Amino acid sequence: MKIQQAITKxxxxxxxxxxxxxxxxxxxxxxxxxQAQRDxxxxxxxVYANKLSETIRNSTHLSMLENRSDQTHRIINTIAQEPGLRxxxxxxxxxxxxxxxxxxxxGNMVDKKAEACYACHTANEPLEKLPMEERMRxxxxxxxxxxxxxxxxxxxxxxxxxxxxxxxxxxxxxxLGVLDVKLSLKDLDTQIANSEFRSIIFAxxxxxxxxxxxxxxxxxxxxxxxxxxVTATDRVGGGDLNYVIKDLGxxxxxxxxxxxxxxTKKLAEARLQLFQSxxxxxxxxxxxxxxxxxxxxxxAVLTYSSFLLKRVNNxxxxxxxxxxxxxxxxxxEIVKSLLDFARQSVPKKSNADINEIIESALSVVDNQIxxxxxxxxxxxxxxxxxxxxxxxQMQQVFINLLVNASDASxxxxxxxxxxxxxxxLSPHGTLQIKNAICSKRHSLMDEEIKVDGMPxxxxxxxxxxxxxxxxxxxxxxxxxxxxxxxxxxxxQTQIACPKCNILLAVKDKYCPKCNSTIFSFxxxxxGMFEGCxxxxxxxxxxxxxxxxxVRDYIELKIDDNGxxxxxxxxxxxFEPFYTTKGQKGTGLGLAVIWGIIDNHDGTINVExxxxxxxxxxxxxxxxxxGS
Amino acid sequence: MxxxxxxxxxxxxxxxxxxxxxxxxxxxxxxxVETNSKNALKLLSQKDYSLVLCDILMPEMDGxxxxxxxxxxxxxxxxxxxxxxxxxxxxxxxxxxxxIDFIPKPFSFEELESAINRGLEYYRLQKxxxxxxxxxxxxxxxxxxxxxxxxxxxxLSWIKLESEGVAxxxxxxxxxxxxxxxxxxxxxxxxxxIIQGDSxxxxxxxxxLVHHFLSPVGGRIIERNEILSNEITLMEKDPYFAGWIYKIxxxxxxxxxxxxxxxxxxxx
Numbered sequence: 001m002k003i004q005q006a007i008t009k010x011x012x013x014x015x016x017x018x019x020x021x022x023x024x025x026x027x028x029x030x031x032x033x034x035q036a037q038r039d040x041x042x043x044x045x046x047v048y049a050n051k052l053s054e055t056i057r058n059s060t061h062l063s064m065l066e067n068r069s070d071q072t073h074r075i076i077n078t079i080a081q082e083p084g085l086r087x088x089x090x091x092x093x094x095x096x097x098x099x100x101x102x103x104x105x106x107g108n109m110v111d112k113k114a115e116a117c118y119a120c121h122t123a124n125e126p127l128e129k130l131p132m133e134e135r136m137r138x139x140x141x142x143x144x145x146x147x148x149x150x151x152x153x154x155x156x157x158x159x160x161x162x163x164x165x166x167x168x169x170x171x172x173x174x175x176l177g178v179l180d181v182k183l184s185l186k187d188l189d190t191q192i193a194n195s196e197f198r199s200i201i202f203a204x205x206x207x208x209x210x211x212x213x214x215x216x217x218x219x220x221x222x223x224x225x226x227x228x229x230v231t232a233t234d235r236v237g238g239g240d241l242n243y244v245i246k247d248l249g250x251x252x253x254x255x256x257x258x259x260x261x262x263x264t265k266k267l268a269e270a271r272l273q274l275f276q277s278x279x280x281x282x283x284x285x286x287x288x289x290x291x292x293x294x295x296x297x298x299x300a301v302l303t304y305s306s307f308l309l310k311r312v313n314n315x316x317x318x319x320x321x322x323x324x325x326x327x328x329x330x331x332x333e334i335v336k337s338l339l340d341f342a343r344q345s346v347p348k349k350s351n352a353d354i355n356e357i358i359e360s361a362l363s364v365v366d367n368q369i370x371x372x373x374x375x376x377x378x379x380x381x382x383x384x385x386x387x388x389x390x391x392x393q394m395q396q397v398f399i400n401l402l403v404n405a406s407d408a409s410x411x412x413x414x415x416x417x418x419x420x421x422x423x424x425l426s427p428h429g430t431l432q433i434k435n436a437i438c439s440k441r442h443s444l445m446d447e448e449i450k451v452d453g454m455p456x457x458x459x460x461x462x463x464x465x466x467x468x469x470x471x472x473x474x475x476x477x478x479x480x481x482x483x484x485x486x487x488x489x490x491x492q493t494q495i496a497c498p499k500c501n502i503l504l505a506v507k508d509k510y511c512p513k514c515n516s517t518i519f520s521f522x523x524x525x526x527g528m529f530e531g532c533x534x535x536x537x538x539x540x541x542x543x544x545x546x547x548x549x550v551r552d553y554i555e556l557k558i559d560d561n562g563x564x565x566x567x568x569x570x571x572x573x574f575e576p577f578y579t580t581k582g583q584k585g586t587g588l589g590l591a592v593i594w595g596i597i598d599n600h601d602g603t604i605n606v607e608x609x610x611x612x613x614x615x616x617x618x619x620x621x622x623x624x625x626g627s
Numbered sequence: 628m629x630x631x632x633x634x635x636x637x638x639x640x641x642x643x644x645x646x647x648x649x650x651x652x653x654x655x656x657x658x659x660v661e662t663n664s665k666n667a668l669k670l671l672s673q674k675d676y677s678l679v680l681c682d683i684l685m686p687e688m689d690g691x692x693x694x695x696x697x698x699x700x701x702x703x704x705x706x707x708x709x710x711x712x713x714x715x716x717x718x719x720x721x722x723x724x725x726x727i728d729f730i731p732k733p734f735s736f737e738e739l740e741s742a743i744n745r746g747l748e749y750y751r752l753q754k755x756x757x758x759x760x761x762x763x764x765x766x767x768x769x770x771x772x773x774x775x776x777x778x779x780x781x782x783l784s785w786i787k788l789e790s791e792g793v794a795x796x797x798x799x800x801x802x803x804x805x806x807x808x809x810x811x812x813x814x815x816x817x818x819x820x821i822i823q824g825d826s827x828x829x830x831x832x833x834x835x836l837v838h839h840f841l842s843p844v845g846g847r848i849i850e851r852n853e854i855l856s857n858e859i860t861l862m863e864k865d866p867y868f869a870g871w872i873y874k875i876x877x878x879x880x881x882x883x884x885x886x887x888x889x890x891x892x893x894x895x
Binding site for chain 1: 640734820845876879
């Protein structure tokens with residue numbers, strides 16, 4: 001469940017990050033748009049207020065001129081009934097309210113420090129002309145929650161005023177009074193609040209929706225594959241190298257899954273090879289021990305019996321002794337073949353035609369195949385070159401595989417096909433350095449430190465007077481080199497032969513990949529091998545091999561449509577003493593085959609599916625010129 | 628057989644010592660046996676022996692070390708290696724290290740007898756050579772050393788490289804001398820594969836003993852010297868040229884050469 005939590009954490013983090021970004025974007029956007037909306041609405045209201053103020057002034061102009069205050073009152077009251085209009089009032093120059101839509105205020109004096117007067121009366125000498133924008137004011141009275149827009153409109157002394165018959169206003173007076181209109185901004189405020197509310201709701205909704213979408217996709221695209229990868233890692237870590245991740249798609253995680261599967265496959269192969277080498281080694285020492293122990297008593301039996309056979313004249317006794325001698329000699333052959341089985345380190349190789357070997361193996365198992373009425377298909381490439389192989393061992397391989405195929409096949413329905421052909425593979429990662437010498441012809445091979453059981457190439461390295469060794473991976477292009485100390489400055493490292501100290505670093509030539517020092521030694525008879533000393537660089541060059549390009553192999557396939565091998569058994573079939581044939585088999589066959597192929601520098605692979613069949617593929621290197 | 632000839636047998640298995648001494652003593656040859664290789668070396672420096680039979684796998688000190696010790700002490704005695712771990716590698720290594728022969732266990736009475744006969748004959752020839760050398764009488768030496776450019780496996784077989792990867796092989800004069808009267812030779816067939824250190828022909832002597840001829844290199848036989856079946860004496864007359872046995876294509880000459888001695892280095 002820890003995985004689940006980790007996954008949740010990833011999605012949670014993503015959701016939080018995206019949420020914050022969304023909030024920021026929506027907030028800024030909303031703020032700007034609400035601000036613009038607010039300004040727009042306000043300016044509309046202002047225009048309206050201004051027009052209204054002008055309308056009142058114009059409509060009251062005549063009644064004022066005629067000094068008919070009741071009519072002025074009526075006009076004001078009528079207009080004040082307009083919704084949103086709070087108050088209309090007119091006060092004279094002294095500040096006395098002459099007219100108001102709210103009767104109770106008529107006659108009151110206006111405080112010059114009050115809101116409405118502020119615009120003109122800030123200076124000691126009151127202003128007589130006022131710009132349009134400064135006539136407005138927005139304020140909020142404590143007893144009322146809604147804001148109020150007030151607009152003042154000075155009533156100037158026009159010729160018609162001071163020229164009127166009443167002579168109320170002297171000509172020098174500039175401003176006669178002020179028309180003050182107050183509009184409630186309640187509607188506008190409600191509108192803005194609504195719009196803010198909508199923005200917030202939209203933001204919340206957007207974040208929630210994004211979170212859900214991110215959550216779903218994180219789960220689909222990350223959580224599931226990561227979960228699968230974690231499970232796979234646990235299984236493989238636990239030793240189950242057969243675990244295969246199902247297809248995770250073609251994205252990065254899918255690629256990771258594929259390369260994980262590839263890694264597991266390689267790991268399983270490497271483990272099998274290692275295990276095999278190990279088993280074969282112990283089997284070898286076991287057989288050697290057994291042979292040695294059995295040979296001593298057999299010697300006594302054989303010498304005494306053959307000695308007696310020579311000395312005894314009794315014909316009956318001679319016959320009996322002959323049996324003893326013959327059977328002891330037979331035992332000797334059995335022990336010898338056991339020793340030959342185990343000691344596959346030096347195959348007795350000679351140039352041979354692999355097709356001939358296959359044919360002769362087929363002639364051995366022909367009977368068995370014919371008896372079961374199994375169909376046999378041969379697909380042999382007639383133009384194969386002769387290769388250096390141990391014909392007897394190789395024949396044993398084919399007989400074994402063919403007998404297995406025939407055993408696995410059903411009577412009358414079975415089909416076995418044998419094929420041989422040439423294929424070409426890159427030398428990188430496959431070719432092994434088996435011999436290396438310095439320019440004074442000292443062997444550089446080291447049997448003590450091995451990579452995958454193969455002897456390495458040992459070079460002396462010197463860096464800042466610190467001396468050590470590096471063991472070079474014998475497989476061309478793999479660079480699993482082993483350093484006795486850490487190389488800090490690969491550009492100033494000296495490399496020499498451990499025996500004669502002759503320098504192996506190449507003068508005036510540096511690694512084309514990392515510019516470090518490069519070393520070279522001879523691999524007789526395949527020319528010079530060059531490599532980079534930098535532990536982090538894998539540059540290697542083997543010119544003669546590179547020039548020869550891809551290496552040729554003979555590919556041999558033995559395919560049957562028999563019962564197949566189950567997935568659980570498949571990785572174990574090359575193990576010594578492992579058998580599914582019960583009493584019928586010794587469990588040595590495939591292990592021996594594996595050893596034989598390995599000793600021929602070849603590889604053997606098996607593919608099988610239950611009830612569909614099995615295919616064994618053998619690759620044998622074709623000896624190239626000069627090797 | 629000369630009565631003063633004595634054989635030393637070294638093996639950690641008493642049953643082998645019993646069997647060998649039983650057979651050898653009925654032939655009228657004196658025999659000492661020793662289970663401990665270090666004691667055996669002491670015996671060798673104290674007494675005169677004509678031949679040593681020595682096991683390879685022994686506790687304390689193995690047969691190869693005994694062989695080296697004998698050479699270090701310059702004891703002039705032929706050594707035949709016997710082993711239960713009868714691999715061709717052991718055979719080849721034994722011969723390379725100076726043993727005159729190699730018998731894989733289990734061996735039959737006849738195999739032991741023929742090897743001992745050859746060993747004792749070898750000793751006698753060696754003695755003759757020493758005497759001839761001290762008397763400056765080179766003419767008394769009846770065997771010819773192999774020519775330079777030849778390589779030999781122990782003192783048994785030789786090989787000469789010809790052009791185009793073909794090699795010729797045959798038996799050394801010394802080996803043929805130790806057989807005493809070659810009557811017949813049983814050869815393998817063309818296209819057969821032979822292995823270095825493994826028997827590739829049987830030499831039958833006049834006394835009906837079969838002598839295994841160990842091949843100097845591994846490879847595939849491409850030609851046999853058919854004249855030999857009609858004219859077996861050709862081998863003894865001209866062992867290094869007309870008396871060749873097989874022409875072969877060596878399988879892994881580079882590997883096999885490690886165990887061969889150049890004849891150029893042992894010219895007298």
